[in-house]
Amino acid sequence: MARQESLNVSSSPARRRGGRKPTISREQILRAAEKFAPEELSIPALAGSLGVTHAGIYHYFSSRAELVAAIAAHASRQLEPPPPGPWEDWLVEVAFVLRGHFSQFASTADLAAIGTSVTFAPLVEALLRVMRDAGFTIRQAGDASELIASCALGGAVVLQRPNFDAAALVEDLQVAEDSPVHELAASAVDDDADAAFRRRLAVVVAGLKASLEAPTAS
Amino acid sequence: MARQESLNVSSSPARRRGGRKPTISREQILRAAEKFAPEELSIPALAGSLGVTHAGIYHYFSSRAELVAAIAAHASRQLEPPPPGPWEDWLVEVAFVLRGHFSQFASTADLAAIGTSVTFAPLVEALLRVMRDAGFTIRQAGDASELIASCALGGAVVLQRPNFDAAALVEDLQVAEDSPVHELAASAVDDDADAAFRRRLAVVVAGLKASLEAPTAS
Incomplete structure (x- = not known):
């Protein structure tokens, strides 16, 4: 839990949105996103596959571009x-x-x-x-x-x-x-x-x- | 004429506004697109500014990425x-x-x-x-x-x-x-x-x- 918090803070502090705490971690999103063919990866498709709302993804990644950058870094x-x-x-x-x-x-x-x-x-x-x-x-x-x-x-x-x-x-x-x-x-x-x-x-x-x-x- | 015919085919008349044929050239699209701030450039915004349908743009550029590439090349x-x-x-x-x-x-x-x-x-x-x-x-x-x-x-x-x-x-x-x-x-x-x-x-x-x-x- 502490690890997730620090991950959140260090990843994209400026983009972090308020609101409810998401039920999914940044790592879980990245692991799921890596399974997509790059050209088929979209925030809606990813949210759908994970059974979370778009907001659950946007909590960690402000755009598809930022998500792809994180996958590439990983x-x-x-x-x-x-x-x-x-x-x-x-x-x-x-x-x-x-x-x-x-x-x-x-x-x-x-x-x-x-x-x-x-x-x-x-x-x-x-x-x-x-x-x-x-x-x-x-x-x-x-x-x-x-x-x-x-x-x-x-x-x-x-x-x-x-x-x-x-x-x-x-x-x-x-x-x-x-x-x-x-x-x-x-x-x-x-x-x-x-x-x-x-x-x-x-x-x-x-x-x-x-x-x-x-x-x-x- | 041949070019306009194919333009019509690739657009959906039912969805077109104003009933005007999207008679526009690749150069006209590029010139208009160059005036956008890159982060504000989108096919819908560009089509709106030119008074043509999305299909009028897609006739020449299959995606926003292709459009940006053409602007960069120009x-x-x-x-x-x-x-x-x-x-x-x-x-x-x-x-x-x-x-x-x-x-x-x-x-x-x-x-x-x-x-x-x-x-x-x-x-x-x-x-x-x-x-x-x-x-x-x-x-x-x-x-x-x-x-x-x-x-x-x-x-x-x-x-x-x-x-x-x-x-x-x-x-x-x-x-x-x-x-x-x-x-x-x-x-x-x-x-x-x-x-x-x-x-x-x-x-x-x-x-x-x-x-x-x-x-x-x-």
């Missing part, structure tokens, strides 16, 4: 850190894990909600440890964490457009004939999403390596 | 490339422009919609040109574009939590005492969002520089 706490290895390779594996996490919610949650969903998840904690052990400062480690998460966000966007036809879009937009966009669209035809993701991560890793070797590292 | 075509300069500095300025663009829609559009909104916008075209001129291959230039956009996405997430209290969250999550998360939260107290964004971009730029100098650049 899911992020289950993300498994990859097995130990050299930090350069390990970071890349973390990026793939995070990309999978973001992809899961990319079309159902707004950017702000998804992006903050892994803040201080165990995976991020493991990343900070690995980077510290490799000799990075805590600020550099935090920056690395943000960069890897950013790449994962971008990678999730790419995965959302598996049948993206660059050539058709270029034609549609009537891009000038001498534009490098044509060349890029042509080179994208035989480009694999995973290979491209790995290439981009290699650039970030190279940049991190350079900052580790820089004498002014602070 | 807005991305107005983004001004920064004044010319060395590619290293210029890329950073582009990232700031993109971060502003993504921030504008971060809390109203899903990740997939926002992320794809700048595909082949003039700003991206300018970026490809600048990178090509600096000696990068088209694929490296495309990767640079994706990386800068990814950083901008991540940067927009950070801007969405201006009053984010890392220390309170750490306490709330009951993170172990020896966790580097405590140190990171402490170091974040006097960290400025723009300065952090610039630091992270510097890592990407350093990585790009390394790939430009690598003999195996292809």
